[in-house]
Amino acid sequence: MRDDKLCQLTIHEAHELLGQKKLSSLELTMALLQRINEVEDKIHACVTITEDIALEQARQADEHISRGEITPLTGIPVLVKDVICTRGIRTTCSSKMLENFVPPYDATVVEKLKAQKAVILGKTNMDEFAMGSSTEHSAFFPSHNPWDVERVPGGSSGGSTAATSAGEAIYALGSDTGGSIRQPAGFCGVVGLKPTYGRVSRFGLVAFASSLDQIGPITRDVTDCALVMNVIAGHDSRDSSSVPHVVPDYTKNLNSRGRSLKGTVIGVPREYFPDNMQGEIKTALVAAINRLQELGATVDWEVSLPHTRYALAVYYILAPSEASANLARYDGVKYGFSEQNAGSVIEATEKTRQFGFGAEVKRRIMLGTYALSAGYYDAYYLKAQKVRTLIKQEFEQAFEKYDALVTPTSPTVAFKLGEKMEDPLQMYLSDVCTLPINIAGLPAISVPAGFVQNLPVGMQIIGKPFDETTLLDIAFAYEQATSWHERKPML
Amino acid sequence: MKLSHQQVEHIARLARLGLSAEERDKFSLQLSDILKNFEVLNELNTADVMPATHSIPLQNVFREDEEASSYSQDEVLANAPRKEENCFKVKAILE
Numbered sequence: 001m002r003d004d005k006l007c008q009l010t011i012h013e014a015h016e017l018l019g020q021k022k023l024s025s026l027e028l029t030m031a032l033l034q035r036i037n038e039v040e041d042k043i044h045a046c047v048t049i050t051e052d053i054a055l056e057q058a059r060q061a062d063e064h065i066s067r068g069e070i071t072p073l074t075g076i077p078v079l080v081k082d083v084i085c086t087r088g089i090r091t092t093c094s095s096k097m098l099e100n101f102v103p104p105y106d107a108t109v110v111e112k113l114k115a116q117k118a119v120i121l122g123k124t125n126m127d128e129f130a131m132g133s134s135t136e137h138s139a140f141f142p143s144h145n146p147w148d149v150e151r152v153p154g155g156s157s158g159g160s161t162a163a164t165s166a167g168e169a170i171y172a173l174g175s176d177t178g179g180s181i182r183q184p185a186g187f188c189g190v191v192g193l194k195p196t197y198g199r200v201s202r203f204g205l206v207a208f209a210s211s212l213d214q215i216g217p218i219t220r221d222v223t224d225c226a227l228v229m230n231v232i233a234g235h236d237s238r239d240s241s242s243v244p245h246v247v248p249d250y251t252k253n254l255n256s257r258g259r260s261l262k263g264t265v266i267g268v269p270r271e272y273f274p275d276n277m278q279g280e281i282k283t284a285l286v287a288a289i290n291r292l293q294e295l296g297a298t299v300d301w302e303v304s305l306p307h308t309r310y311a312l313a314v315y316y317i318l319a320p321s322e323a324s325a326n327l328a329r330y331d332g333v334k335y336g337f338s339e340q341n342a343g344s345v346i347e348a349t350e351k352t353r354q355f356g357f358g359a360e361v362k363r364r365i366m367l368g369t370y371a372l373s374a375g376y377y378d379a380y381y382l383k384a385q386k387v388r389t390l391i392k393q394e395f396e397q398a399f400e401k402y403d404a405l406v407t408p409t410s411p412t413v414a415f416k417l418g419e420k421m422e423d424p425l426q427m428y429l430s431d432v433c434t435l436p437i438n439i440a441g442l443p444a445i446s447v448p449a450g451f452v453q454n455l456p457v458g459m460q461i462i463g464k465p466f467d468e469t470t471l472l473d474i475a476f477a478y479e480q481a482t483s484w485h486e487r488k489p490m491l
Numbered sequence: 492m493k494l495s496h497q498q499v500e501h502i503a504r505l506a507r508l509g510l511s512a513e514e515r516d517k518f519s520l521q522l523s524d525i526l527k528n529f530e531v532l533n534e535l536n537t538a539d540v541m542p543a544t545h546s547i548p549l550q551n552v553f554r555e556d557e558e559a560s561s562y563s564q565d566e567v568l569a570n571a572p573r574k575e576e577n578c579f580k581v582k583a584i585l586e
Binding site for chain 1 (some may be wrong): 528583
């Protein structure tokens, strides 16, 4: 098989070849490392490439496979967003603050991948501390969209989605606080799932906003997404916010071609199609939803979730507030960047943070500190928490009637590098369709649903808490009936 | 509402965040702009609404207090910018 074909395999395709001994993990890993080498100067998806570790892990995986010890992720190369701790591999959060930080432990999700004998190719670029929607807030360099390198891949998991789209890894892990898996997955034409809050352990995920953060898979198709979820989901005693619910086999229903969606009731909330939305996106989404209807789903086009308009404000109060507390730990004492050219311990802390953090991180620390400060707490933080309750309740009511809600993943396709950098509010609006879902803690998936001017469009499917299975069923049925996910960028 | 330079400096001090004069000016404008957008929440009467701290109802999560291995001193200190005799080193705290 040609190397460029190898690089675009799905997990299940690669697994089959590995199992039949038609391909070794070492061959696959070398093909991907070669591909990374070829395209990285255009895409800039990776912060760290762990070639030696990957080759060693691939050899070990091949030994396991030769003994007949193979699970769906065995020997399959993955890239990990650089906000997820990897023992002995630097974990930077794309920040000068953690440029040389080498964690002494693995995140639970990384432990789980290693237990399956996965091959870790390296760490991917992101907006600094996962704050942003384009990867342009990386302290090192922006990543580029494989479909048009003058455009952003989205963010904050833009390195992971660009790499998956460009054939630099078979899949990747991302994290999603307000859309950071789904929005870039939509921009890059890949599948991205934000699991229900509490479904996947956050242990070893560098904290941004602890009540909103979740780790999730970024893959080339829905089956792969389910395969990764089967491994990373589950309770973890080291994350008290992870839930003890049984993890179902997410691939269980994903085998029959031409699956019907008969009996599935889908709602389309009109607030997710605002007037300023790109017209072609609306057209693409209407066509995609019509396709769901043709597949047997009952679609209600007249759903209204009036509290949607408050979500942006709620999110940009709560997330920065939590961030301002979480990021207080970066004081230049225990790890990370440290500025010692200062008279006092306080001045050293202030300078460490002044020179260690980039503009967006500072902006959010300021915003959060303000919202939590004396005299403003009730007006901002408490008020936002109360509206969070209302947003949650509105979704709960909707899910009494619908099995899932369907919306665009973003109001636009991938925008140009530099376009929104000087206007933080415009950048924030890029996540307007995704952040209400984090506020309510719900699961949601973005799947490829068309193209506008050769740029991918994402469809977001939102589900009930812990009902990832229904999302995957709908996404799978749609994927089987379309071929958007088969298109690959020309590089 | 518009944030004054003084307010921006006050918040920066609370956050232990040094700012250049340029950053202070920029943040004063940008943060005012963002805060203005938050005013939309005042449309809602939330007097009788309970605040949500989390999205899933978990309360009092307990676990057994079990012995487990920890990290060695070397591992814990490996990332320390400054260390001395197996301790993190900081500038003098007392005058």
